[in-house]
Amino acid sequence: MIDRELYMGKIRPFIDRPVIKVIAGIRRCGKSVVLQLIKEELERRGVPKKRIIYMNFESFEWMDIVDAKSLYLYIKKRVEMVGDKVYILLDEVQEVQGWEKAVDSFMVDWDVDVYVTGSNSRLLSSELSTYIAGRYVSFRIMPLSFGEYLLFHNVANADKDVLRGEFLKYIRMGGFPAVHTGNYSYDSIYKLVYDIYSSVILRDTVQRHGIRNVELLERVVRFVFDNIGNRLNAKNIADYFKSQQRKVDINTIYNYMNALQGAFILQRVPRYDIIGKERLQTNEKYFVSDLSLIYAVMGYKDRMISGALENIVYWEMVRRGYDTYIGKYNNREVDFVGVQGNEKIYVQVTYRMESDATVEREFAPLLSIGDNYPKFVVSMDDVWQDNIEGVKHRHIADFLIDRSWGLID
Numbered sequence: 001m002i003d004r005e006l007y008m009g010k011i012r013p014f015i016d017r018p019v020i021k022v023i024a025g026i027r028r029c030g031k032s033v034v035l036q037l038i039k040e041e042l043e044r045r046g047v048p049k050k051r052i053i054y055m056n057f058e059s060f061e062w063m064d065i066v067d068a069k070s071l072y073l074y075i076k077k078r079v080e081m082v083g084d085k086v087y088i089l090l091d092e093v094q095e096v097q098g099w100e101k102a103v104d105s106f107m108v109d110w111d112v113d114v115y116v117t118g119s120n121s122r123l124l125s126s127e128l129s130t131y132i133a134g135r136y137v138s139f140r141i142m143p144l145s146f147g148e149y150l151l152f153h154n155v156a157n158a159d160k161d162v163l164r165g166e167f168l169k170y171i172r173m174g175g176f177p178a179v180h181t182g183n184y185s186y187d188s189i190y191k192l193v194y195d196i197y198s199s200v201i202l203r204d205t206v207q208r209h210g211i212r213n214v215e216l217l218e219r220v221v222r223f224v225f226d227n228i229g230n231r232l233n234a235k236n237i238a239d240y241f242k243s244q245q246r247k248v249d250i251n252t253i254y255n256y257m258n259a260l261q262g263a264f265i266l267q268r269v270p271r272y273d274i275i276g277k278e279r280l281q282t283n284e285k286y287f288v289s290d291l292s293l294i295y296a297v298m299g300y301k302d303r304m305i306s307g308a309l310e311n312i313v314y315w316e317m318v319r320r321g322y323d324t325y326i327g328k329y330n331n332r333e334v335d336f337v338g339v340q341g342n343e344k345i346y347v348q349v350t351y352r353m354e355s356d357a358t359v360e361r362e363f364a365p366l367l368s369i370g371d372n373y374p375k376f377v378v379s380m381d382d383v384w385q386d387n388i389e390g391v392k393h394r395h396i397a398d399f400l401i402d403r404s405w406g407l408i409d
Contacts, residue, residue, distance in 0.1 A: 001033055001036065001037075002030075002033065002144075002148065002151065002152050002177065003037070003151075004030060004033060004034055004037065004141075004148065006145070006147075006148065006319065007023075007034050007139060007141060008034070008037055008038075008041070010139060011023075011034070011038065011139060012041065014137055015038075015041065015042070015045075015113065016113055017113075018107070018135070019135050019136055019137050020103055020107065020114045020115075020116065020132055020135055020136040020137075021038075021114065021115040021116070021136070021137060021139070022116055022117075022118075022123050022136050022137070022138040022139070023035065023115065023116065023117040023118075023123075023138075023139050023141055024117065024118050024119070024120070024121065024123040024138065024139070024140060024141065024264075025117075025119070025140055025141035025142060025264055026119060026142075026143070026196075026200060026263065026264035026265065026289050026290070027119045027196055027199055027200050027203075027204070028176055028177070028178055028196045029141050029142055029143045029175075029176065029177070029264075029289075029290075030141055030143070030144070030177050031091070031092075031117040031118075031119075031141045032056065032091050032117065033177065034117070034141055035054070035089050035091055035115060035117055038089065038115055039052055039054060039089060042087055047087060050082060051082050051084060051085065051086050051087060052086075052087045052089065053075065053078050053086060053087065053088045053089065054089045054091070055089070055090050055091065056091040056092060057090070057091060057092045057093060057095040057096055058091070058092045058095065065096060066095075066096065066097060067096060067097045067098055068096065068097065068098035068099060068100075068101040068102040069102075071096050071099060071102040072102040072105055072106075075088060075102070075106060076109075079110050079112070084111075085111040085112065085113070086110065086111070086112050086113075087112070087113045087114075087115075088106060088112055088113070088114045088115070089115045089116075090103075090114070090115070090116045090117070091117050092117060092118060092119060093116040093117065093118050093123075094118040094119065094120050094122070094123065099116070100130075100131030100132055101131060103116065103131075103132060104131055104132050104135075107132070107135060117141075119200070119203075119204050119263070119264070120204055120208065120262055120263060120264075121261065121262045121263075121264060122262065123138070140318075142175070142289065142290075142315060142318075142319060143174065143175030143176050143177070143289065143290040144175035144176075144177060144180070145175065145315070145316060145319055145400070146167065146170050146312070146316070146397070146400040146401060147400065147401045148175070149166070149170050149173075149175060149180070150163070150166060150401065152177070152180050153166065153180065156401075160382075163397050163398075163401075164382070164395075164397055166397075167396065167397040167400075171291065171305075171308055171312070172186055172295070172300060173186070173189055173292065174189070174193065174290045174291050174292025174293070174295070175290050175292070176192070176193060176196060176290060176292060178192055178196075179192055179193065179292065186295075186300070189292065190292065190295050190296040190299075190300075191296075193290075193292040193293060193295070193296035194296040194297065196293075196296075197265075197293050197296055197297060200263050200264075200265060201214075201217070201218075201221075201263075201265075204262070204263035204264075205217065205259045205260060205262075205263045205265070208259070208262070208263075209255070209259040209262075211255075211256070211259065213252075216248065216252075216256075217256050217259075219241075220237060220253065220256050220257070220260075221260065221265070221297065222297060222298060223237055223240060224237070224257075224260075224266060224286050224288075225288060225293070225294045225297060225298055226298065227286075227307075228285075228286065228287060228288055228294065228304065228307040228308070228310075228311055229285065229287075229306060229307025229308075229310040229311065230285065230307070231283040231284070231285060232284070232285060232286050233282070233283070233284060234250050234253040234254045234257060235250060237253050237257075238250045238253050257286075264289050265288065265289060265293065266286050266287070266288060266289070267286065267287050267288075267289065267314075268284055268285075268286055269284055269285045269286070269287060269314065269324065269325060269326055270284045270325055270326070271283055271284060271325060271326040271327070271328050272325030272326065272327055272328065272337050272339075273328050274327050274328060274329040274334065274337060274369060275329065275330065279325065280328065283326070284326065285310075285326055287310070287311045287314050287315070288311060289315075291308050291311055291312070305351050306349075306350065306351050309349050309350075309351060309378070309379075309380070309396060310335060310336075310349045312396070312400070313335075313336065313347060313349050313378060313396070313399070313400075314336060316399075316400050317336060317338045317345070317347070317406065320338075320340075320406035321340055321406070322338030322339060322340045322345065322406060323338070323339045323340070324336055324337070324338050324339075325337045325338075325339070327346065327365075329365060329368060329369055330368070332364065332365040332368055333365060334346055334347075334348065334365045334366065334369075335347055335348050335349045336348075336349070338406070340406070343373065344371070344373040344374075345373060345374045345375075345376070345405060345406060346366055346369060346373065346374070346375045346376070347375075347376045347377075347378060348362045348363070348365065348366060348376070348377045348378065349377075349378050349379070349396075350362050350377065350378075350379045351379060351380060352379060352380060352381055353379055353381050353384040353393075359384075362377045362379075363377055363388050363391055366391045367388065367389055367391060372390075374392075374405055375390065375391045375392065376391070376392050376393070376394055376399065376405070377391060377392070377393045377394075378393075378394055378395075378396045378399045379393070379395070379396065380395065380396055381393075381395065382395055
């Protein structure tokens with residue numbers, strides 16, 4: 001079991017605090033492992049096992065716990081048996097109808113410390129405040145970062161050449177922990193990931209949102225996957241279907257995209273006006289929660305490398321606590337602007353510095369920004385190493401494991 005310190009470091013300060021710990025992310029990204037790590041942390045702190053209640057609602061063992069009342073009555077019985085503070089760990093809690101009401105009652109009625117996980121973004125949304133009145137703190141769990149991948153495969157301290165090779169594997173394999181537990185071929189990996197994708201589409205998208213036209217939903221997914229890293233919105237997608245002689249209501253596209261975001265398959269990334277310091281509502285991009293989902297659905301394509309690299313960098317910035325946007329500076333575009341309190345970081349991502357024109361294209365937007373925040377151009381070049389007027393160039397593998405450019409603790 002990998003030690004996911006990236007998340008445990010954020011969760012530990014809230015252990016024994018009177019807030020509900022809400023842990024959410026796409027299915028099979030490692031939420032259950034994080035919950036087990038919390039359980040082990042509690043035991044190391046001396047909490048007796050009888051005071052820890054762990055329930056996984058995807059297990060047949062708990063099939064009779066289907067609603068808030070049955071959950072409340074079960075926990076009540078366990079609390080009364082223990083007669084002391086109880087730690088409640090509920091895995092995939094969205095399977096219980098009205099779970100929020102039960103958890104709210106736990107906090108009111110007993111001395112408890114509560115942790116819940118789920119596979120729908122509703123667990124991270126402001127809707128929760130309706131039920132648990134601001135008494136929660138949320139954590140987004142993601143598939144393995146490149147740094148976690150290196151730890152998983154015991155190559156974190158390898159030399160440069162090994163790291164480059166491992167990064168190429170990471171691009172192809174993705175970060176779902178399950179695919180790293182055996183010596184799988186790429187075809188086997190994509191079969192495993194397709195099963196995850198199918199489960200997410202069926203349970204967290206189609207069933208949860210009552211989507212009837214599954215074939216259209218799948219077509220929307222394929223179109224977005226094929227355009228990772230490109231500017232995209234619901235109108236673009238509707239126009240594409242129109243060009244294929246298929247009329248699709250734009251509101252249907254909006255609903256599908258929202259459902260896919262809710263299931264953590266996709267993430268919409270808005271644009272940010274660097275001068276005006278405001279979010280813009282046009283020309284956003286979408287990124288996928290893990291690249292292996294694209295390969296599982298559409299096969300691996302070398303031509304997607306630029307979008308794949310952007311996808312990886314975007315999620316690394318999110319992991320490190322940045323609110324991350326597509327940047328606009330006058331008439332120039334910056335791939336990513338990360339905002340963290342009063343701090344910022346600017347990042348351009350490209351595949352190769354193949355010509356002077358490429359160097360000009362990638363460095364010019366960052367050179368035009370007059371502030372002193374860190375600025376990086378990230379690529380897969382080892383030969384091209386120049387920094388230009390304070391704008392640093394980094395190989396993407398080095399950039400992803402460099403602790404100096406953003407908080408990861």
